[in-house]
Amino acid sequence: MFLMLSMLGGLGAIAIPVLVHLLHRQKTTPIQWGAMQFLIESPLQQKRRRHIEHWLLLLARMAVLGLLALVLARPLLDADLATPLGGGTTTDFAVVIDHSLSTGRAAGEGKTVFARSVELTAQIAHQLKPTDTLSVVLAEQVPKTLNERPMAFGSDELQKVNDSIGKLKPGLTRANLAPAVQAAREMVSHGRGVHKKIIVLSDEQKTSWQLDNLPAWKSALADASGEIDRRVGVFDLAIAPDGEMSNLTVGSLEIQPPVISPNRPVAFTASLTASGSRPVPVVPVSFWIDGKLVASQTVSDLLPGGSRSLRFEHVFAAPGSHGVKIQADVADALEADNSASLAVNVVEKIPVLVIDGQLTAAGSFRSSQFLRAAMQPEDESMEASSLIRPTIISLSDAPQARISDYAAVIVNDVPSLPSEVLSRLADYARGGHGVWFVLGPRTQADFVNGALSKAGLFTAELDAVAGKADRDPPGIAVKDPSHRIVSLLSAAEKNVFTGVVATQWWRFKTVSPDAQVVLATATGDPLVLDRAIGSAGGRVIVWTTSADGRWNTLPMAGAFVPLVQETLLHLFGPTASATFAHNLEAGKPIAWTAATSSQVLSATVTRMSDAAITPLKVAMQSGRSTTRFEETHNPGLYQLRFVPSEVPQPVYYSAGIDPREIDPAVLSSDDIKFLKSNGLLQGRLSADKINFVMSAPGSGSELWPMLAFAVVGLLVLETFMTYRMIRLQTGAVKTTQQGKMPFAA
């Protein structure tokens, strides 16, 4: 086996002396000679010896070059053979330190798992052989290599790295060990040692080991041929956290309703779990809005594994961005999971566009009256305080409408729509918004069958208007009680649709299978269908019966208002949600874009947990100011502020703890077997067995020192032979001149 296989190409250099020899031969000039007898009378024996010496010299030169190529290729001798030859060779070590949130757990002597990892790293650095090297990689979401090149034993850089990790606190994100091991392998591959060993210092939290991501491991340890590189040994050094500790985990915050407007109560619910092995005593839990303490409650006597929900209600006075935090004040095994935060956006109004197909002579939209009433149930005078703000336009105004200004669009009983409007609606829906088609008496079957399908909004084929207006009209049945639109209604004690009948409706010949039927007639014909569109959360809802009471009795029923409201909330999609785009996983960057074109001159971000302020760079992109902040590794709230003050501010972002990090599951013996059987893990160690890895002989010993010795020997021989040859030539001439050479007759 060779460490630098490409250097074997240098064996071609053996040909050089041969070529020189051959070229030399070719240069032999023939001479027609008379005085052969004076040539013959040179002693034949000496000539032969010189001939042999020539060949030996050629062989020596070839051997020097060949051995030199072998030295550079660094051949390895099998371990079995290497041991009697001295065995011990250089090793490039890499330590991968799990820097995940879970390593903040205590691991005895008042130290965290991470602090123990740092200690063990120092111990490994101390135990290196003088020729060994060490690299240190912090396993976080993205691995962080602390040294540029493998560090030699006792080097200043090693000392610096040791000092710098000594100052680090346990991580706050999750750790991905596979890419960290990959980074470590890249580092050790830069080393010149024969053996490559990677020691993973972790709490063996299962989620960090990414057992479900075998491809990541393969790419971390596979060589060019795709096989696991057996020369790199990965060792797992487990640092178990204290078993007998209490721990309280504040789970993620839930918000209800999902759309918040000023002066309406909002409920924040957090689930608190006793994730340690000991019960959690009395713990005060505080509720913070925008960095101000708003309320507090107490949790007590949570048994291990037990959980409790805490609900905090709040009424936001002003629209805009707000930061919400729930903090449990407890000293337990893991500090990082004692709080949860959320950035919420309070909106003043949500505009909805209604395109009505029935403009009355009086200039009113008769068929949309019920919808408008359902959206704004309050008195007309209260219009300003209502959340949903509908705008009703006629079909002829539709092409001019700026639909992107609305959170949802209702197309109510139109015969058809211009294709240009339809395609805009399709783009709008794919962009994450909702479109609601209400089919009615004016609807043309061709519009649904052709244009709607063609635009990709809804694929179905209408049959005809069905119904029994005269006698026994069918009731309305909930087909999917768990669907968001009807979940609240169906949860009521009695069926809210009792007594509601559908007299007429469009019957489908066929309907796209991806459309979910929410409500249907008692006879089974779909009345309300829901379909997802695009990948951004856009939705299309189709009512096959009218929304104005002509084809059914829905508007007269008490369920109509919540049905419309829930349908719209469903349609608003994620973009209208209070938590939209401002709640990130820790480590993911904050990317803010101004809502208006007003230019932002400067921006700062404040980490709310420790009030650390960082100035941000502001850039212009498509006419809007944007800024970006990458360092969100600390979970918690981040507050953005801007100059000038006209820009709506502050803007809150929340970086949440990865819930997987709180998962207490660790590697089982089966998992270890799995890793070993896949060649990903060579061994599992305990802290007192580090020596085993540090001094274990590897898979082979390097031969180059011996070969280099042979090269030096051959070089000496070659020099001697060349010198001798030159001396013989010059010496012979000298002795002739002195006439001392005996004459061979």
Place this chain on the structure above:
Amino acid sequence: MPPSTHTSTSLLDPKSLAKISKLELVANQFMDGYVQGLHRSPHLGFALDFAQHRQYTPGDDIKRLDWRVFAKADRFYIKQYEVSTTLKAHVVLDASGSMAYRGQNDAMSKFRYAQFVAACLSYLILRQQDAAGLVTFDNQIRQMLPPRTAPSHLLRLIRAVDETRAEKESAIAPILHEVAERLKQRGLVIILSDCIDKAPDVVEALHHLRHKKHEVMLLQIMADDELTFPFRKWSLFESLERDDFRMKLDPALVRARYLENLEKHQQILTEGTSKLAIQHLLLNTTRPFDDALVAYLAERMGKK
């Protein structure tokens, strides 16, 4: 004839000579000028030189009477010449493969150089009305032209020299032994060879020649590369004499030993020739070969 040829011996520079392929031309034209130039010296003389006066006795050819002496002294004297002591010179040319070697900076091969020397010497000898013969050999005697004095003989000699090719293995010592046996009349033996053979054997063969009362001149022709071994790069040395014989070696490594071997070889030759009173001359192919001619003439002078 170009005017410069009369005055300058530099025309005997091998690089210049290499441009002229015909040996006759070199021999006739160039040597002509060369010899004439030397002729003016009062110290130089040839076979036809006057030897002494002798009292006329009846029966002597009256054509030989020196009338000038008779006029002065009123006595009859006969002029005596040394015509009867005609020299018989044998040019022994080594045509073995090793002679074909041509140095890196040389204008011509050792053999070509030897051919020129042979041609020039033949011309010179005949010009003195001595007899010139030729022996060419490699591992056996290839051609043997007996000495003649006729000027027309020059053409035969030169043609024979010119037609000879150096390619086969050499066996200098045995050939010299054979030459010593086959030359019946004693005379001057001029050996043109690189002497790449076992030196003691060569010396022994020379001794054989001397034993047969021959005057011997050893003109050893070597390329500069053979003398200095200047090669630096790895080389494949392929024998010029044997196809299957080659050696790949680093010249830097063997240079010392080579030079040492060569030095020993030369030492044996030099010592051997000096003991045998043989004039041994090492001719470097990068240099003009008038050395050889001067040496020849000096040799002849010394014998007079």
